[in-house]
Amino acid sequence: MQIKEKSVFVFAEQVDNRITPVTFELIGKARELAEQLDNQVVALLLGFKVGNLVDELIEYGAQSIVLADHIELEHYRTEPYTQMITQVIEKYNPEIVLVGATSIGRDLAPRVAGRVHTGLTADCTVLEIEEETNKFLMTRPAFGGNLLATIVCPTHRPAMATVRPGVMIKREPEKNATAEVINFDGTITSNKMFTTIDEVLKKGLSKHDIQDARIIVAGGRGMKTVEGFGLLKELADVLGGEVGSSRAAVDAGLQDKSKQVGQTGKTVRPNLYIACGISGAIQHLAGMEESDFIIAINSDPTAPIFHVADVGIVGDALKIVPKLTEAIRGERGV
Amino acid sequence: MDFNLSKEHLMAQRLFRDFAVNEVEPWAEQTDEEGRFPFEIVQKMQKLGFLGIPFPKSVGGQGCDTLTYILAVEELSKACATTGVILSAHTSLAADAIFLNGTDEQKEQFLRPLLDGRKLGSFALTEAEAGTDAAGQQTKVTADGDEWVINGSKIFITNGEVADTYVVFAMTDKSAGTRGISAFIIEKGVPGFTFGPTEKKMGIRGSSTCELIFENCRIPKGNLLGREGKGFGVAMSTLDGGRIGIGAQALGIAEGALAKTVHYVKERKQFNSPIAKFQNTQFALAQMKTDIEAARWLVYHAALKKDNSKSFSNEAAMAKLKASQVASEITRECVQLHGGYGYIQAFQVERMMRDAKITEIYEGTSEVMKMVISGSLLK
Amino acid sequence: MNIIVCVKQVPDTTEVRLDPVKGTLIRDGVPSIMNPDDKAGLEAALKLKDESGAHVIVLSMGPRQADDVLREALAMGADEAYLITDPAFSGADTWATSSTLAGAISKLDFDLIITGRQAIDGDTAQVGPEIAEHLQIPHISYCEYFKIEGDEVIVKRQFEDRYQILRAKLPALITALDEMNEPRYMTPGGIFDAYREKEVSVWSRVDVPVEDENIGLKGSPTRVVKTNPKMLKQPGTTIETGVDEAVQFLVDKLKEKYIL
Numbered sequence: 004m005q006i007k008e009k010s011v012f013v014f015a016e017q018v019d020n021r022i023t024p025v026t027f028e029l030i031g032k033a034r035e036l037a038e039q040l041d042n043q044v045v046a047l048l049l050g051f052k053v054g055n056l057v058d059e060l061i062e063y064g065a066q067s068i069v070l071a072d073h074i075e076l077e078h079y080r081t082e083p084y085t086q087m088i089t090q091v092i093e094k095y096n097p098e099i100v101l102v103g104a105t106s107i108g109r110d111l112a113p114r115v116a117g118r119v120h121t122g123l124t125a126d127c128t129v130l131e132i133e134e135e136t137n138k139f140l141m142t143r144p145a146f147g148g149n150l151l152a153t154i155v156c157p158t159h160r161p162a163m164a165t166v167r168p169g170v171m172i173k174r175e176p177e178k179n180a181t182a183e184v185i186n187f188d189g190t191i192t193s194n195k196m197f198t199t200i201d202e203v204l205k206k207g208l209s210k211h212d213i214q215d216a217r218i219i220v221a222g223g224r225g226m227k228t229v230e231g232f233g234l235l236k237e238l239a240d241v242l243g244g245e246v247g248s249s250r251a252a253v254d255a256g257l258q259d260k261s262k263q264v265g266q267t268g269k270t271v272r273p274n275l276y277i278a279c280g281i282s283g284a285i286q287h288l289a290g291m292e293e294s295d296f297i298i299a300i301n302s303d304p305t306a307p308i309f310h311v312a313d314v315g316i317v318g319d320a321l322k323i324v325p326k327l328t329e330a331i332r333g334e335r336g337v
Numbered sequence: 338m339d340f341n342l343s344k345e346h347l348m349a350q351r352l353f354r355d356f357a358v359n360e361v362e363p364w365a366e367q368t369d370e371e372g373r374f375p376f377e378i379v380q381k382m383q384k385l386g387f388l389g390i391p392f393p394k395s396v397g398g399q400g401c402d403t404l405t406y407i408l409a410v411e412e413l414s415k416a417c418a419t420t421g422v423i424l425s426a427h428t429s430l431a432a433d434a435i436f437l438n439g440t441d442e443q444k445e446q447f448l449r450p451l452l453d454g455r456k457l458g459s460f461a462l463t464e465a466e467a468g469t470d471a472a473g474q475q476t477k478v479t480a481d482g483d484e485w486v487i488n489g490s491k492i493f494i495t496n497g498e499v500a501d502t503y504v505v506f507a508m509t510d511k512s513a514g515t516r517g518i519s520a521f522i523i524e525k526g527v528p529g530f531t532f533g534p535t536e537k538k539m540g541i542r543g544s545s546t547c548e549l550i551f552e553n554c555r556i557p558k559g560n561l562l563g564r565e566g567k568g569f570g571v572a573m574s575t576l577d578g579g580r581i582g583i584g585a586q587a588l589g590i591a592e593g594a595l596a597k598t599v600h601y602v603k604e605r606k607q608f609n610s611p612i613a614k615f616q617n618t619q620f621a622l623a624q625m626k627t628d629i630e631a632a633r634w635l636v637y638h639a640a641l642k643k644d645n646s647k648s649f650s651n652e653a654a655m656a657k658l659k660a661s662q663v664a665s666e667i668t669r670e671c672v673q674l675h676g677g678y679g680y681i682q683a684f685q686v687e688r689m690m691r692d693a694k695i696t697e698i699y700e701g702t703s704e705v706m707k708m709v710i711s712g713s714l715l716k
Numbered sequence: 717m718n719i720i721v722c723v724k725q726v727p728d729t730t731e732v733r734l735d736p737v738k739g740t741l742i743r744d745g746v747p748s749i750m751n752p753d754d755k756a757g758l759e760a761a762l763k764l765k766d767e768s769g770a771h772v773i774v775l776s777m778g779p780r781q782a783d784d785v786l787r788e789a790l791a792m793g794a795d796e797a798y799l800i801t802d803p804a805f806s807g808a809d810t811w812a813t814s815s816t817l818a819g820a821i822s823k824l825d826f827d828l829i830i831t832g833r834q835a836i837d838g839d840t841a842q843v844g845p846e847i848a849e850h851l852q853i854p855h856i857s858y859c860e861y862f863k864i865e866g867d868e869v870i871v872k873r874q875f876e877d878r879y880q881i882l883r884a885k886l887p888a889l890i891t892a893l894d895e896m897n898e899p900r901y902m903t904p905g906g907i908f909d910a911y912r913e914k915e916v917s918v919w920s921r922v923d924v925p926v927e928d929e930n931i932g933l934k935g936s937p938t939r940v941v942k943t944n945p946k947m948l949k950q951p952g953t954t955i956e957t958g959v960d961e962a963v964q965f966l967v968d969k970l971k972e973k974y975i976l
Contacts, residue, residue: 018875080882081845081855106875110857113810113842117849122811122937125840140941146729146837152943159937195885196854201870202881218975242975261876266839275975285729296973297952298966304956305604314969315954316962326963334967334976345911348787352902386903399905409904 006045006067006185009098011037012161014088014111015048015060015068016103018079022056024214025103027063027173029166032130033101034064034174036139039132040098045069047100049087051077057184062176069095071187078203079107082196085114090189092119097161099139101130104165112165122156123163128170129153148266148289169214169270206261213262218244218275221264221291222320224251225280225301231321232257235279238328241335247271247291249281265290279320283308300324340634349405353412356385357420365417368543369688372535374499375543378420379457388427389452391644392436397449403578403640407585411636414589415596418692419543421589425582426495427451430700431458434504434575435522438563447502447522459500460579461491461549462572469705472515472569476551478507483558485521487551490533493699497547498532501525504575505549506568518568522560529554540691577650578643579700584636584656587664587696591629594664594671594689598622601675601684612674621674625667632660651713658706661696668693717770717864719761720821721794722831722847723754725778725785729836750785753832757892759899760862761830762793768864771795773824777805777817783916790910791902798824802920807933810838814846815935819926820919821851828869829889833857844891854884857891 011033016023026046033044046065048056051074060068069091075083092100092115100115102108104126116123128151129142141164142153156162213219220239222232232246239246248258250265264271266286276294281287283299283306291297292311299312300320309315316323342350360381368375382388390406392398399405406428414421435448435458450456467473476489487507494503503523510517523530533548563571599622602613612618639652668690672679679686697703727746750758764770774789776782777800786797800820808816821829829851831844841857848855856862860879861872869888873880902910921931929935955965970976 078880106858109841110845113840113845114849114855116811116842117814117846120811120937122809123840123842124938125842143839145839145943146727148839149729150943150945152940154938154940156938196848196852198854198856199883200880201883204879204881206877206879275970275973296975298969299954300962304954309952309954312954313952314966315952316966317954317956318959318962322959323962323966326959327966330963330967331970331976334971343911344784344787345907348784348791348902348907348911349904352904352907356901385901386905390904394905399903399908401904401908405904405908 005183006069006095007042008096009040010042010045010067010095011040012045012047012069012092012095012097012100013065014100014102014108015046015056015065016105016107017048017050017053017056018107020050020053020056022059023103023105023107023168024173025105025108025166025168026060028168028171029101029103030060030064031173032166032171033099036099036130036132037066040137042098043067045095045097047071047088047091049073049076049084061180061182062178064174064177064180066182068182068184069187070184071189073189073191075191078200079111080198080200081110081114082194082198083191084111085118086191087187087189088115089118091187092161094187100161100163102163102165104167108165112163116163119161121159121161121163123165124154124156125165127164127166130164130166130171144266144289148285167270169272213245213247213264214269214271216245216271217273218242219247219264219271219273219291219294220244220277220279221247221249221281222252222258222279223249223281223287224255225282225320226252226257227280227321229257231280234321234324234328238277238324238331241328241331242275244273244275247276249284249287278308278312279324281308282306283311346405346408349401350408350412353409356381357412357416361413361420362416365419366682366685366688368417368419370682372537372542374545375417375420375423376499379423382424383454386454387424388454388457389432390428392432392448392452396436396444397452399452403581403643404637407581407636407640410582410585411589411592414586415593417543418586418590418689419541421586422495422541422544422583423457425579425586426460427458427500429579429582430460430575431496431500431502431504433578434460434520434571435562437574438520438571439522442559443522443562451502456501457496457499459494459496459503460575461494461503461505463491463493464489465492469702471572472518474506474508474518476505476507477511478509478519478521480509480558481555484555485558485560487521487523487529487554487556489551491549492533493536493546494549495544495546495699497545497549498535499545503549504562505551506572509565509568513566515569516566518572519565520562520568520571521556522562523554523556527554527556538695540688540693540695576700577653580653580657580706581636581639581643583696583700584632584639584653584660587657587660587693588629588632588636590689590693590696591625591632591660591664591667594668594686595622595625595629597684597686597689598671598674601678605676605678618674621670625670628663628667632656632663635659650709654701654706654709657696657701658703658710661693661703664693664696717764717768717828718773718824718826719764719770720773720775720824720826720829721754721758721761721789722817722829722844723758723774723776723785723789724751724832724835725749725776725782726751726835726837748781748784750788751832751835752894753834753892755832755899756894756896757830757832758789758792758794759897760892762900763897764864765793765795773798773826775800775817775820777801777813777820779806786916787907787910788902790914790916791906792900793906797914797916799916799918800924801918804921804932807936808931809936809938810840810842810846811937812931812933812935814843815850815926815930816924817843818847818850819924821847822925827886828864829853829887831889831891833891833893841891844889848889851887851889853887853889855889855891856882856884859890859892860896862890
């Protein structure tokens with residue numbers, strides 16, 4: 004399909020030749036938006052020797068691909084990426100550009116929006132096209148997650164939005180889908196805004212990303228110690244789930260930041276979320292309240308977590324969790 | 338007459354409150370249970386200039402005022418009465434005595450290190466035979482060449498074993514009664530200056546309270562603070578300021594107990610209701626709140642008066658008298674409102690009740706306060 | 717070395733509660749604080765001042781009462797403070813806010829600009845990078861640690877699964893994470909100085925070089941069309957009981973949900 008003006012672009016984030024999962028979620032949502040706008044979804048892929056990633060993007064719903072393959076784009080840096088994307092936007096005049104709200108996306112999108120002089124709405128949880136008016140409505144949490152604000156970008160184009168991982172839903176992959184791939188021949192000019200990457204240090208990557216987990220057993224400050232979190236790990240193991248954490252527990256050194264659920268951590272929507280010793284500050288709720296079934300265990304009957312819990316137990320998680328683990332082992336005959 | 342705290346006082350209050358909540362409160366129980374002097378907290382306070390709050394920058398202080406210092410004692414005491422008195426004894430008694438009576442050289446040598454966070458101060462007046470009858474000093478000092486030689490002992494001295502610089506009162510001329518008492522600055526480590534055992538107390542258990550023993554302790558002539566024979570006046574005028582500090586400590590203790598109690602009565606359910614819904618509880622809380630506010634304005638007013646007026650003894654005495662009575666009464670009531678839990682250490686109000694009592698006794702008992710106040714009425 | 721730190725006064729959103737009955741925000745009595753990421757940025761600047769005598773300027777765009785956070789910054793040790801305030805600036809989205817701040821900053825000498833990664837009320841993380849774009853200087857965000865070497869800033873930049881050590885030529889902008897450090901307390905003397913000895917310079921519309929079409933509500937490419945407090949879920953069942961009963965209750969629920 005030829006790319007017309009006013010299409011819906013999705014920035015296809017890739018790191019080390021692997022597409023970041025949020026990209027597929029955005030393509031899923033972009034397809035809905037594009038349909039209502041009677042246009043198409045274009046995935047914008049930047050990198051160096053990343054042509055092989057195009058197939059996956061098409062499988063998950065991209066209807067065209069703009070591929071900008073350039074050595075300066077091998078590893079993400081703000082300025083070369085901004086230059087390239089600006090050129091793409093100037094050429095194709097998209098209506099909407101969606102970017103994943105990752106640590107790359109939240110760095111790149113504002114720089115692009117600034118260069119192109121357009122509006123950018125961050126961390127959107129709902130994106131929709133208003134029926135009669137065709138207005139693009141972007142809804143996001145604000146005020147620490149206490150408010151939902153709906154935002155529009157009336158005149159500037161493209162309307163840009165970042166979306167957190169785990170919020171939108173990706174399509175079922177279509178193995179037979181096809182799409183046009185355009186090799187974009189942009190220029191990158193070195194300037195004073197270029198940064199240099201001296202070194203890359205990998206963190207100890209946990210194989211278990213909580214965003215993929217269907218069951219999460221999360222702990223807060225109420226679990227008190229690393230041993231307390233050990234109890235949660237046992238429960239998670241017997242349920243086949245992952246351990247998550249509130250920010251307070253991460254700050255107290257009880258868990259790694261990769262396990263943090265919440266406004267400044269990860270957004271999760273597992274089938275089952277068990278919150279142990281978590282008070283339920285709004286920032287935490289923002290990261291997990293879309294879970295299908297929420298169980299909360301806290302010794303403070305006034306803890307806000309009980310407002311979102313489907314089942315709440317007022318009690319000491321340190322006592323209840325090990326007994327629950329035992330009971331489940333019994334049920335499963337383990 | 339503006340009863341509002343200024344912006345700078347409000348910000349200072351927030352600073353002290355944040356510090357108390359983050360750095361002091363988590364240790365209050367342990368300080369009490371182990372009777373342990375909170376060295377780490379004192380070091381943090383020293384680094385932030387808390388030990389020199391009301392003194393001018395020219396002598397190494399923070400350049401604030403007495404009210405700011407009082408707010409610090411209050412906020413610290415809400416969390417831990419021990420920490421409050423450490424600051425109070427250091428500032429109002431030791432440091433102020435030197436500030437008000439010292440020569441420029443003495444201020445440079447002894448006061449500056451107290452204020453800029455290097456040293457801790459202590460004030461030694463009380464003896465085994467000289468409590469309320471402070472004039473009955475037995476510790477003797479004789480001149481010997483270019484030195485003074487001190488013999489005797491002091492008891493119940495706050496910051497006793499942990500301080501660096503001591504303001505010590507002794508008798509230079511027994512025949513002259515109160516006119517024979519002089520004040521001296523003595524530093525730890527001087528030969529002949531040792532310590533007796535640290536007292537085990539009912540409350541403020543982390544405060545180092547102990548006996549100072551002087552046996553032919555020699556100090557330089559230049560360590561006489563103020564004029565010879567004028568020591569009693571130094572003691573009395575310094576204690577006036579100290580009483581405002583203790584008033585602030587008592588005020589803080591009372592507020593801390595009330596806050597814990599308000600939280601408790603909202604949570605505790607009996608007869609299917611939080612006990613906060615019972616009028617008995619509500620009326621008790623109302624009375625306590627009112628008493629605290631009355632004490633507050635007496636204490637703050639005394640602080641303002643100290644900075645603006647030559648004489649403030651009366652105001653200081655009334656502030657300490659009222660605030661200490663309020664602290665004792667309120668903490669007792671707070672234990673009662675907690676029921677059985679009030680008797681349990683983990684709920685902390687029993688500690689506050691034990692801490693409160695001393696505010697009616699030291700730096701001049703409530704009886705002495707009444708002597709001062711009636712004295713001025715009946716002049 | 718001149719460092720400009722942008723700080724924002726924000727309501728302490730960790731203290732905001734939802735009224736469980738009405739489902740509305742309880743905003744009364746919520747204290748205002750210096751945004752935590754910004755405070756970390758300020759602390760980093762003050763550390764540089766301690767180590768090498770850097771000159772620290774703090775800037776805030778906001779209503780008049782934002783004076784409080786500037787005084788707090790002065791009390792912590794900042795050297796100069798500017799309050800950018802004018803009705804013409806209000807209603808600004810991140811484009812207009814960053815344009816206004818960039819305009820103000822362009823009047824000052826700087827080697828490094830530090831902003832917080834994001835504010836706890838807006839949560840966009842956009843203003844820092846947009847300021848850098850307006851000023852056409854490099855920016856590095858998600859800074860967990862940085863140092864100055866000669867005419868460059870070297871930053872440990874946080875990603876989800878890795879760190880990069882990045883270098884940029886000064887003048888540059890970095891956005892600070894509140895994990896960077898433990899900000900210092902103010903001192904009592906610092907507070908008195910902040911109010912009695914130091915000044916907060918107030919800049920209004922006429923003092924800031926920025927085009928009308930880039931400021932305030934009119935200059936904002938995005939606008940808010942409505943806000944709703946978070947809808948509360950239907951309350952579930954909460955019980956308070958002994959450990960064994962609680963465990964049995966949970967096991968039954970898990971069976972109900974086909975998890976067991």
